[in-house]
Amino acid sequence: MSTANASSSASSSLVPIGSRADRERSGLSGRRPSRRGASGTSVWLARGAIDARDGRAGVQLPWRVRLVDAMLDCVARQGLAKTTLDDVARQAGCSRATLYRVFPGGKDALFAAAVDTEVARLFSSLAVAMGQAADLADALVVGISGAAECIEGHQALSYLLQHEPELVLERISFAGMDQILDGASSLLSPFLARWLDPGEASRIAEWATRIVVSYLVCPREDLHLSDPRDARRIVNTFVLPAVAACMAGGRQPGGVDGLQVLPESPAVVENQLSRATT
Amino acid sequence: MSGSPDPGGARDAGQRQRIIEAAYECVRRWGIAKTTVEDAARQAGVSRATVYRYFPGGRDELVGAVVSWEKLRFFARLYEEVHDSESLEEVMERGIVFARQALVEHEVLQRVLQTEPGLLITKLTVDAGLVVDLVSGFLAPYLERHGLAEGVDVGEASDFLARMILSYIASPGRYDLTDEDQVRDLVRGELLAGIVAP
Numbered sequence: 270m271s272t273a274n275a276s277s278s279a280s281s282s283l284v285p286i287g288s289r290a291d292r293e294r295s296g297l298s299g300r301r302p303s304r305r306g307a308s309g310t311s312v313w314l315a316r317g318a319i320d321a322r323d324g325r326a327g328v329q330l331p332w333r334v335r336l337v338d339a340m341l342d343c344v345a346r347q348g349l350a351k352t353t354l355d356d357v358a359r360q361a362g363c364s365r366a367t368l369y370r371v372f373p374g375g376k377d378a379l380f381a382a383a384v385d386t387e388v389a390r391l392f393s394s395l396a397v398a399m400g401q402a403a404d405l406a407d408a409l410v411v412g413i414s415g416a417a418e419c420i421e422g423h424q425a426l427s428y429l430l431q432h433e434p435e436l437v438l439e440r441i442s443f444a445g446m447d448q449i450l451d452g453a454s455s456l457l458s459p460f461l462a463r464w465l466d467p468g469e470a471s472r473i474a475e476w477a478t479r480i481v482v483s484y485l486v487c488p489r490e491d492l493h494l495s496d497p498r499d500a501r502r503i504v505n506t507f508v509l510p511a512v513a514a515c516m517a518g519g520r521q522p523g524g525v526d527g528l529q530v531l532p533e534s535p536a537v538v539e540n541q542l543s544r545a546t547t
Numbered sequence: 548m549s550g551s552p553d554p555g556g557a558r559d560a561g562q563r564q565r566i567i568e569a570a571y572e573c574v575r576r577w578g579i580a581k582t583t584v585e586d587a588a589r590q591a592g593v594s595r596a597t598v599y600r601y602f603p604g605g606r607d608e609l610v611g612a613v614v615s616w617e618k619l620r621f622f623a624r625l626y627e628e629v630h631d632s633e634s635l636e637e638v639m640e641r642g643i644v645f646a647r648q649a650l651v652e653h654e655v656l657q658r659v660l661q662t663e664p665g666l667l668i669t670k671l672t673v674d675a676g677l678v679v680d681l682v683s684g685f686l687a688p689y690l691e692r693h694g695l696a697e698g699v700d701v702g703e704a705s706d707f708l709a710r711m712i713l714s715y716i717a718s719p720g721r722y723d724l725t726d727e728d729q730v731r732d733l734v735r736g737e738l739l740a741g742i743v744a745p
Contacts, residue, residue, distance in 0.1 A: 434672070435665030442668045443660055446718035454721075475720050476737065483710040487675040492703075506699060507707055510741030523732030524721035 332371045333382070335361045340383045345424035348432050349380060383425075384440075391419050392456050399460035405512070408460055409477055409504045410497055416481045417494035441482050453478040469515060472522040476508060563601045566591045570613045575655045579610055579666045614670040617655075622681060624649065635689040635743065639712065639734045640727070646716045647724040682709035694744035704742045711738055 339361035343352040354376055358368045372378045398415045402408035420426060429437050439445055454475040461470035480503060484494050494500050515522055569591035573582040584606050588598045602608040628645045632638035650656065659667045683705040690701050690708075715722065715733065722729050 435669045438668045438672050439665040442672070443664070443717050445664075446714075447720060450718060450720040472721065472737075479711060479714040479720075483714055486672060487679055487710070489706065503707070506703075507738075507741045510696070511737045514740040515736060518736075523729060523736050524723075 332361075332363065332367060334386075336363070336368060336371055336379060337383045337386045340379050341387070341425045344380075344383070345428050348428055349436060350433060352376075354379075387423070387426075388452075391416065392453075394419060395457060396460060399457065402460075405461065405464040406501070406504055406509060408464075409473070409508060410501045412457065412460070413477050413481055413504065414495055414497040414500035417484065417500070420481070420485055421495050438486070441486065446482065449482070450475045450478055465512065469512065469522040472524060473508065473512060476511075480508075562593070562597070566593065566598055566601055566609070567612050567616050570609050571617060571655075574610070574613055574659070578659060579663050579670075582606070582610065584609065611670055611673065614667070615674065618671065618678070621646075621649065621653070622678070626685070632689075635686070635693045636734055636739065638686070638689055639708070639738065640730050643712060643715060643724055643730050643734065644727065646712075647719065650716060678713065679706065679709045682712060690742070696742060696744050699742055708738060708742070 336357060339357045340352070342360055343356045347356075354365055354368055357379065358365050361368070368379075369375065372382065374381075395412050395415055398411040399408045402411055426437065441449060454471045457477075458467065458470040458474040461473055464470075465473065481494060484492065492499050492503075494503070566587060570582060570587040572590055573586045577586070584595055584598050584602075587609060588595045591598070598609065599605060602612065604611075625642060625646050629638050629642045632641055656667075683702075686708055687701055687705040690705050695701065695704065715724065722733050724730055724733075
């Protein structure tokens with residue numbers, strides 16, 4: 270093992286930009302032009318985490334990531350129904366046998382892994398952006414506009430929304446949405462808990478998630494959440510006054526807390542996110 | 548009437564309506580994917596050709612019309628339930644409680660959500676913008692009558708409230724919407740906090 274590799278595996282999941290791992294993977298991460306800014310960060314962050322593990326665990330993990338990315342490329346081009354395992358293997362530069370070794374469950378397992386990976390990448394990029402926010406308003410604005418930008422610019426997701434919408438809508442409506450709300454609120458509330466008590470942080474994180482999904486499913490021509498100015502107007506007009514009222518009234522945030530686990534510290538969440546991508 | 552439809556039959560709203568209701572009955576029994584034009588025609592007592600005259604797009608268009616019709620019925624019931632409310636708070640609280648309960652107790656919706664969620668939700672989402680406009684248009688006069696916080700635009704606020712109400716009705720998240728105290732908290736403490744005059 271080279272020294273570069275050793276230092277990468279010894280570091281935390283946050284591999285610094287410009288590391289050997291990052292340079293090596295620029296060929297992969299450069300192919301989605303939509304992944305800029307915060308979301309671009311998430312790509313190498315997730316890959317960095319995988320790389321760190323790879324140093325210890327052998328050769329299987331990179332294949333997993335390369336296959337997931339190949340799957341995403343195929344879906345962005347031709348959707349899920351038309352994508353065959355041969356397409357994915359060719360795109361990843363491996364054989365079908367390798368694909369089946371990594372994903373014995375075949376196409377379904379590969380697609381499920383791709384969804385999980387992209388969700389984890391989204392949350393890690395949001396975690397980075399929200400972790401750097403100066404105040405609560407900023408954290409909400411970068412969280413909401415960052416999520417909207419990442420989702421709108423996601424080519425595989427855009428293709429599916431347009432041509433195979435049932436695959437997406439099922440996951441973000443009714444009970445599927447309840448799951449997303451639960452997950453998003455427990456993963457992102459730690460970043461709001463710097464300014465809010467845990468119950469309130471979890472309520473506001475859930476609310477922000479609803480806002481993002483609503484404008485994704487049903488866009489409005491004169492309002493683009495990916496534009497931080499629009500996101501700020503929504504946050505300032507509707508969300509922050511509710512936070513202020515809750516604090517001023519000294520009352521408990523609404524809703525049942527039973528659904529929510531207590532927010533973990535940001536470090537624990539980062540750890541969970543990097544595990545979710547491997 | 549039940550024999551051969553007149554050539555101007557495309558204008559016969561009653562016939563079209565009967566076909567939609569017949570198709571709804573088929574969806575109730577067999578689900579979306581297994582409902583065919585043939586089934587709907589038999590159930591309505593008309594020929595396949597008649598169904599195609601009203602729904603040239605066939606099964607897909609017919610199922611879309613069924614979902615839209617049942618969705619409008621849902622919102623019509625909701626309107627009946629809440630239109631005599633006197634305040635913005637009251638109309639939202641009564642509306643959320645009623646709509647959530649109606650949705651949970653909607654037998655056909657719940658069954659199809661279990662068996663064919665992707666198909667149903669895609670049809671339900673087709674005119675999501677229309678539903679937001681419907682709810683928002685209904686709320687706007689209540690907002691206008693209520694004193695609003697400085698700088699709040701009625702159009703933007705009613706659009707935002709409509710989106711959030713629809714989101715909570717479909718996916719309550721942390722809230723138990725059968726509990727009136729929680730709904731009150733949601734409406735007054737969360738949704739309206741920035742909108743109404745303090």
